[in-house]
Amino acid sequence: MPIELRQLRYAVATADAKSFARAAAMLNVKQITLSRRVQQLEDRLNIKMFERSTRGAELTEHGQVCVELARRIITDVDNLKTIARNVSYGLQGRITVGFCTSLMSGNLKLAISDYLTKFPDVQFDGEEAGPDELRHGLHLGTIDLAVCPIGIEEEGLASRPAWAERILVALPVDHELLARDRIYWQDLRREVFVVQAGGLGPSFGNLIAARLTEQSKSPAIIRQNTSLESVISIVAAKRFITIATEASQGVNWPDIEFREIFDANGPTRLDYAFYWRDGNANPALKQFFSMIGERYPS
Known part of the structure; x- marks a missing residue:
C-alpha cells in the first residue's frame, strides 16, 4: 500500500498538537479516522512513530526523523500545487x-x-x-x-x-556630523566609504569619486560583495559610512541615521x-x- 500525503499531514498535525484528539479537531476530521491513518503510516514504514497515552501522543526517536521528512515532503507538494495553480497567472502576458x-x-x-x-x-x-x-x-x-x-x-x-531619488549618507547615530544642520560633500572627504560591488554600488562609487576627488587625491572607498542591506548595517560598527537612496529608509535601521547630502545647488539626487x-x-x-x-x- 503506497504512502498517502494525507497520512503525512495527519502525522505532522499529531506531532504538533501532541494529541490525536487535538489534531483531529484542528483538521476537522474524526479522531478515529486520523488515528487509523497514522497507524497505517506506521505499519507501512514498519516503525512506531508515537508513544500513545491518556495524556496524548509523543514522538518516538524514529518518529521525530519521519515527521521532519514528512514536513519537507508536504512543503514541496504544496509549493508544486501553487506553481501549477499559478499557470493561469500569466495568461494575459x-x-x-x-x-x-x-x-x-x-x-x-x-x-x-x-x-x-x-x-x-x-x-x-x-x-x-x-x-x-x-x-x-x-x-x-x-x-x-x-x-x-x-x-x-x-x-x-x-x-x-x-x-529622481535623494542621496543620503548613512552615519552611526553618535557621529559628530549629525550635530550640523546640513551635511555637505566636503564634510565627508576624510571618511571611509563602503559600497556594494554590484547593484547601485558602482554608481555610488562613481558619485563619491566625482564629488570628493581633489588634486589627484581619491576618496577612500571599499567595495564589498554583499547586499545593500549588509552594507548599510555595517555602518553601525563605526568604521565606515555609506550612501544610499531614500528608498533605503523603508525599514528601521538601529544605531544608524540617514541625512541628505548637499552641494551648492541643494540636495544631491540620483x-x-x-x-x-x-x-x-x-x-x-x-x-x-x-x-x-x-x-x-x-
Whole structure:
C-alpha cells in the first residue's frame, strides 16, 4: 500500500498538537479516522512513530526523523500545487523588469505594486542586478525593462526619464556630523566609504569619486560583495559610512541615521531612467508604460 500525503499531514498535525484528539479537531476530521491513518503510516514504514497515552501522543526517536521528512515532503507538494495553480497567472502576458535599486520603499516599489494590482493576470518577474548585467539582459531579450540610474544609453536601447531619488549618507547615530544642520560633500572627504560591488554600488562609487576627488587625491572607498542591506548595517560598527537612496529608509535601521547630502545647488539626487530594447512589442511592456504615464507623466 503506497504512502498517502494525507497520512503525512495527519502525522505532522499529531506531532504538533501532541494529541490525536487535538489534531483531529484542528483538521476537522474524526479522531478515529486520523488515528487509523497514522497507524497505517506506521505499519507501512514498519516503525512506531508515537508513544500513545491518556495524556496524548509523543514522538518516538524514529518518529521525530519521519515527521521532519514528512514536513519537507508536504512543503514541496504544496509549493508544486501553487506553481501549477499559478499557470493561469500569466495568461494575459508576462514581463520581466530588472532593477538595481532597493525595493524597501520608494518609487519603484510603488510602481511595481501598482502594476501588480492593475494587471493581476500578467506574470511579473523581477531581476535584481547591476547596470551592466541589466544592459546585457536587455540586448539578450531576457529582460523587458530595466530601471536604473541614467547612463546606459547605447544603440539598440530606448529610454525615457523615470524619477529622481535623494542621496543620503548613512552615519552611526553618535557621529559628530549629525550635530550640523546640513551635511555637505566636503564634510565627508576624510571618511571611509563602503559600497556594494554590484547593484547601485558602482554608481555610488562613481558619485563619491566625482564629488570628493581633489588634486589627484581619491576618496577612500571599499567595495564589498554583499547586499545593500549588509552594507548599510555595517555602518553601525563605526568604521565606515555609506550612501544610499531614500528608498533605503523603508525599514528601521538601529544605531544608524540617514541625512541628505548637499552641494551648492541643494540636495544631491540620483536620476533614474527606464530602458528597453528597440522593437520590443511585448503587450505587457506597453501596459506598464501606460500605467507609468499616469503616475509619472513625462
